[in-house]
Amino acid sequence: MPLQVYYLGPPGTYTHSIALHFIQEGDSARPSSTIRQSLEDAASAWSEDGHRHQQSVVPLALMPYENSTYGLVLETQSVLIGPRHGEANVVLGSNGQLALPNELSPVVVAEATRAVRHALLGSRRAQDRLRRKGGMQALHALEELDLSRVTKVMSHEQALGQCSDFLTRNCPKAERVSVASTALGARLAASNISSENTGSTSACRPSSSTPLSAQHAAANDEETRRLWGEAVIASIVIIAYPTPYFFIAFGVMVLLCLWTGTYYRTSARELLRLVQDGGRAARPIDSDKDEVVVAIGTEQAAEELDLVVLQRNIQDRDVIPPN
Numbered sequence: 001m002p003l004q005v006y007y008l009g010p011p012g013t014y015t016h017s018i019a020l021h022f023i024q025e026g027d028s029a030r031p032s033s034t035i036r037q038s039l040e041d042a043a044s045a046w047s048e049d050g051h052r053h054q055q056s057v058v059p060l061a062l063m064p065y066e067n068s069t070y071g072l073v074l075e076t077q078s079v080l081i082g083p084r085h086g087e088a089n090v091v092l093g094s095n096g097q098l099a100l101p102n103e104l105s106p107v108v109v110a111e112a113t114r115a116v117r118h119a120l121l122g123s124r125r126a127q128d129r130l131r132r133k134g135g136m137q138a139l140h141a142l143e144e145l146d147l148s149r150v151t152k153v154m155s156h157e158q159a160l161g162q163c164s165d166f167l168t169r170n171c172p173k174a175e176r177v178s179v180a181s182t183a184l185g186a187r188l189a190a191s192n193i194s195s196e197n198t199g200s201t202s203a204c205r206p207s208s209s210t211p212l213s214a215q216h217a218a219a220n221d222e223e224t225r226r227l228w229g230e231a232v233i234a235s236i237v238i239i240a241y242p243t244p245y246f247f248i249a250f251g252v253m254v255l256l257c258l259w260t261g262t263y264y265r266t267s268a269r270e271l272l273r274l275v276q277d278g279g280r281a282a283r284p285i286d287s288d289k290d291e292v293v294v295a296i297g298t299e300q301a302a303e304e305l306d307l308v309v310l311q312r313n314i315q316d317r318d319v320i321p322p323n
Ligand SMILES: O=C(O)C(=O)C[C@]1(C(=O)O)C=C[C@@H](O)C=C1
Pocket: 008, 012, 013, 014, 015, 016, 064, 066, 067, 073, 116, 156, 158, 159, 162, 180, 181, 182, 183
């Protein structure tokens, strides 16, 4: 019978990568929003099948349990053991495995290990903001990033813990915000959505005052304005190209842009709009020039979300997993 594996989503989490290793042709892997939800989803899939008096799949929940550098995964612990420590919330199944004392009595049927390699991920805009700029440095060090400018790091609590020393050394000003999974943190960083509007692990949803759709719209708006800023420079190139003075003027302009570290400023029309509505207009959180939101996660998540890997292998310690 095919397996139906519920894992901590969205796609791109470490748990997802284990699920993909675990399943075979004909099986399926389905994302759940939290670790607790993955167990509940598997449980309801069992009972749905049960009501039909015919089992068509084997629903399983794949839950991260423990890691060698930051210890037990608290959410899994509280789902499996329950909040009332010390009471008989946990029993051993007939096979000697951990089992829950409810009507479904789920048992642990398999265990897998995975080496964790974390990367610091950010949008292209975040990368731009981290580039060392100003003075002649800009000419030589375009690719050098100043991670100390990061203001917010979003990830799963475990990943934040596993990279704690790295963050203290390299991103001392960054607020560490735990969200439901590494892949969710990567998605939020990709859309430049800051934690204030997303909540933390326990409440990963936008605040009611600024709906997510408005933030996405505003983010697109800013992107469009930025492209216009670039288009203005491009049109000067086309019009002025045939004249010899162009090269001097263009060279001065490029130097000025590199020197000041900016080639785009908020348009006058946008400023007027903000003044007119008293600054209430929805806008991306990081429209504030100083806001740099990044995430900790897998390089696969970066590929899927078109994020930039700002730095690889940022975990504080490497531990070789047992076979
Ligand atoms: O957030 C994820 O990507 C997960 O799969 C969860 C999890 C965990 O809970 O330990 C898995 C492995 C890493 O240690 C960090 C996070």
